[in-house]
Amino acid sequence: MKQTREKMKMRKGAASGMIAVLVGAMLLATATIPTASAKLYGDANGDGKINMIDTTYVKLIIVKEKPDNELADANQDGETDVGDVIWIKLIILEKAPFPGGTITAAMIFFKDSVDPAYKWTGWYVRKAGIYETLFKNDENMELTPELATGYRRVSSTKWRIYLREGVKFHDGTPFNADAVVYSINRVRDPSNSRHNEYDFIDAIYKSGDYTVTIITKEPYAPTIASLSDPVVSIVSPEADEEDLDTVAVGTGPFKLVEFEPGMSLSVERNDEYWGGQVKLESATFEYVSDPQTRAYMLEAGDVDIARGIPQAEAEIIDDNPNLNVINKETLRTYFMYVNTEKEPLDNVKVRQAINYAIDRDQIVETALEGVGGVAAKSVFPSIMPWSANDDLEGYPHNQAKALSLLAEAGITDTNGDGWLDYKGSTFELSIKTYTKRPELKPTAEVIEAQLEDIGVQASVEIRDTSALKAEVAAGDYDLALYAWGVAPTGDPDYFLSYHFHSTGKYAGWTKYSNPEVDRLIEEGRTTFDYDDRWEIYRKAQEQILEDSPEIFVFYLNELVGLTNEVQGYEIYPNEITFLTGEIYNTA
Amino acid sequence: MLNYILKRIILLAPILLLVSLITFSILYIIPGDPAETILTGPGGAADPKAVEEFRVKMGLDRPLHIQYLKWLNNVLHGNFGYSYMTEQPVLDPILPAFRATLKLAVASMILSLLISIPVGIISAIKQYSLIDNLSMTGALLGVSMPNFWQGLLLILLFAVYLGWFPVAGYGENGDFEHLVLPAITLGTSSAAITTRLMRSSMLETIRQDYIQAARAKGLSERVVIGKHALKNALIPVVTVAGLNFGYLLDGSVVVETIFAWPGIGKLMVGSIYMRDYPMIQGCILFVALVYVAVNLVVDILYTFLDPRIRYETKAKAK
Numbered sequence: 001m002k003q004t005r006e007k008m009k010m011r012k013g014a015a016s017g018m019i020a021v022l023v024g025a026m027l028l029a030t031a032t033i034p035t036a037s038a039k040l041y042g043d044a045n046g047d048g049k050i051n052m053i054d055t056t057y058v059k060l061i062i063v064k065e066k067p068d069n070e071l072a073d074a075n076q077d078g079e080t081d082v083g084d085v086i087w088i089k090l091i092i093l094e095k096a097p098f099p100g101g102t103i104t105a106a107m108i109f110f111k112d113s114v115d116p117a118y119k120w121t122g123w124y125v126r127k128a129g130i131y132e133t134l135f136k137n138d139e140n141m142e143l144t145p146e147l148a149t150g151y152r153r154v155s156s157t158k159w160r161i162y163l164r165e166g167v168k169f170h171d172g173t174p175f176n177a178d179a180v181v182y183s184i185n186r187v188r189d190p191s192n193s194r195h196n197e198y199d200f201i202d203a204i205y206k207s208g209d210y211t212v213t214i215i216t217k218e219p220y221a222p223t224i225a226s227l228s229d230p231v232v233s234i235v236s237p238e239a240d241e242e243d244l245d246t247v248a249v250g251t252g253p254f255k256l257v258e259f260e261p262g263m264s265l266s267v268e269r270n271d272e273y274w275g276g277q278v279k280l281e282s283a284t285f286e287y288v289s290d291p292q293t294r295a296y297m298l299e300a301g302d303v304d305i306a307r308g309i310p311q312a313e314a315e316i317i318d319d320n321p322n323l324n325v326i327n328k329e330t331l332r333t334y335f336m337y338v339n340t341e342k343e344p345l346d347n348v349k350v351r352q353a354i355n356y357a358i359d360r361d362q363i364v365e366t367a368l369e370g371v372g373g374v375a376a377k378s379v380f381p382s383i384m385p386w387s388a389n390d391d392l393e394g395y396p397h398n399q400a401k402a403l404s405l406l407a408e409a410g411i412t413d414t415n416g417d418g419w420l421d422y423k424g425s426t427f428e429l430s431i432k433t434y435t436k437r438p439e440l441k442p443t444a445e446v447i448e449a450q451l452e453d454i455g456v457q458a459s460v461e462i463r464d465t466s467a468l469k470a471e472v473a474a475g476d477y478d479l480a481l482y483a484w485g486v487a488p489t490g491d492p493d494y495f496l497s498y499h500f501h502s503t504g505k506y507a508g509w510t511k512y513s514n515p516e517v518d519r520l521i522e523e524g525r526t527t528f529d530y531d532d533r534w535e536i537y538r539k540a541q542e543q544i545l546e547d548s549p550e551i552f553v554f555y556l557n558e559l560v561g562l563t564n565e566v567q568g569y570e571i572y573p574n575e576i577t578f579l580t581g582e583i584y585n586t587a
Numbered sequence: 588m589l590n591y592i593l594k595r596i597i598l599l600a601p602i603l604l605l606v607s608l609i610t611f612s613i614l615y616i617i618p619g620d621p622a623e624t625i626l627t628g629p630g631g632a633a634d635p636k637a638v639e640e641f642r643v644k645m646g647l648d649r650p651l652h653i654q655y656l657k658w659l660n661n662v663l664h665g666n667f668g669y670s671y672m673t674e675q676p677v678l679d680p681i682l683p684a685f686r687a688t689l690k691l692a693v694a695s696m697i698l699s700l701l702i703s704i705p706v707g708i709i710s711a712i713k714q715y716s717l718i719d720n721l722s723m724t725g726a727l728l729g730v731s732m733p734n735f736w737q738g739l740l741l742i743l744l745f746a747v748y749l750g751w752f753p754v755a756g757y758g759e760n761g762d763f764e765h766l767v768l769p770a771i772t773l774g775t776s777s778a779a780i781t782t783r784l785m786r787s788s789m790l791e792t793i794r795q796d797y798i799q800a801a802r803a804k805g806l807s808e809r810v811v812i813g814k815h816a817l818k819n820a821l822i823p824v825v826t827v828a829g830l831n832f833g834y835l836l837d838g839s840v841v842v843e844t845i846f847a848w849p850g851i852g853k854l855m856v857g858s859i860y861m862r863d864y865p866m867i868q869g870c871i872l873f874v875a876l877v878y879v880a881v882n883l884v885v886d887i888l889y890t891f892l893d894p895r896i897r898y899e900t901k902a903k904a905k
Contacts (some may be wrong), residue, residue: 290844
């Protein structure tokens, strides 16, 4: 009897200990969950916007035509009266601060620094709205002035850039020609790991307080576009260069508040932003590498925006009445390098046959769940103004054509085993890829199945990025599926030179060389008239598509999940701009 | 005793040297070029000229043995090198990352012991009862369930549906609410192993003659189990729990990734992907040191639990 009671006690002790731990955990957790603060005071009619209609609405409330509500009390004095009508007008006139609230966003990549001139950190600090460049690509990939107001090409190697006046850095220093020369020279310094990209500049100097002159070594059409790369963000010359790793002094709509390397970054509104009213009061970025976790953070209400959510989760999020998924084509092309030196891939007909064998729509429907991308035609996504996709035929899915092209190249089923053979042995193709981007592996597997469908024995091999790069560079591959942002600055020269000019580094991977394409790329680089240049690149795109040293599969869609309360958010196809002065949160 | 500890500490040096040599060699055997990888932007390009400059700057153009000796010389002078990625001293990120991992490891360990020891004991003294079957099924489930899946399920239930905890993140320096879910994920899977071990070890112990003798003396069951049996039954559990703790301190990549916990596992894997050699070397050396140190502590702990070992070491010391 006594024994059993002892045992009971012990069991109870253990159980209640565990329960105590769990309950304690729950209590602590509920006590510290932060709640979102601001509401859109002034949005009297509750449509998520503040405009003149709200002033009318408040007047109607005053004359008791409409019921009073909390949001109508724009100036927060506890009453809805004429004061609120005036206050709403002040907000509209940008004389009173916009009650834009705060946003928390789950982002993908992080850097350990906030210095835009350091490697690709510029991308991340620009996304946070801290730094700006002279020119930028807008949401339609049109190159537009940002801190510049315009430019004039004086001669084929001399550019004059006119700067915006009245702009101030976050530390109060005025923005002017000195700041521009200083910032660009920081990147041109030989100790900067990206200085080679700006080696085309021979000299840059101030030719007035708000005018800068750039002399290039040779005629270089992408000059202006190259100034939109965030690496040449304009930094305050007064900031101590040693500190720029941790201190950010830019001109953007947001100022850096806190930065935890690899974890989070927070910003607050820049009240003196040159571009007018910044609606959002503050924002926090959380860097989370796992896509599923980012989606859950959004679903749990921990964040208001989640970038790069998994395609499989998009539908679930969209079905949630409080959440939305927006989706836009980016400049990221998924394509396969082809080893054009390896038999029989050295035969253009074989490369074209592979192109015809691939059903790109099926890839989008299956591997990308129908939302993750758009079937590709040629190298440039259609959203890019330089894309000639509308004029190109591309390679529609056509198995018969693929088989006849292969037969012409001597690839047929000679031994009757159901697989195609080349020179007496089975024709095998391996598709090598990596897993850093989640779309790659499923895409490679669908292509594998499509190739097997026409009798090509295909296989998928996964490597880690560095290992794959080494193998492909050494020519140890058949097909290698990769993803590239094809035009970070919007200019077509960057990708075409690297990949299709015979001296380009990645043409070295495919061993592609076509003197006609070389000539077109060189001509495009020195042609300044937009229409002429466009026509040159159209020809280049056409020729490259025919030669097929790379097989273009799809253009990635960016999938962003957000709450219904986030307003004014826009996806930028170059994945460079994220937080702007237009975004606000009504929650 | 002191001699024993001293001897073990002296043994550390060759172990760490060997670890560093092996890591260094493996790094150079695996394909992939750090210069190329690190200078690749989000777009995908790595400028060939920049890659060449980087190689020279970081000494990657020198022969392998020179690179190793240079590194070793620096380490002996207390300089663990600079990360290729950030160009900052490698210890800068290692120490905070290890702190985060330590926090998680301690929490999971406590949770794991809080579950496994009582449940293991109860299962043993109530062998084949309902409670035993339930806890063994639970343990089997805990062992077989992959961490990433368990982590995601916990997030779905406790963060997405119930909203009790944040989904992921480190919060204000790894605060309690951010710690709970990853600690449960790691703690329960290590609890599963320890529970089974606790149970079998306890079963073996309570069948020994001296336990019968203790019962015959008329001691209460609480004293018999709690005092006489537990101490002996704990010895294998301490070994495994100690090893497990050392393993937890290496950082769990999967759990740290899912929960965006900035621990050493994530740091290490991230630097392996980037081929950030100095950072990998630093992490591995650090982790090896911690692992060996934990093992040493476990060994010392033994001598308190098991007098036989104490006498053996004494005899050897003589």
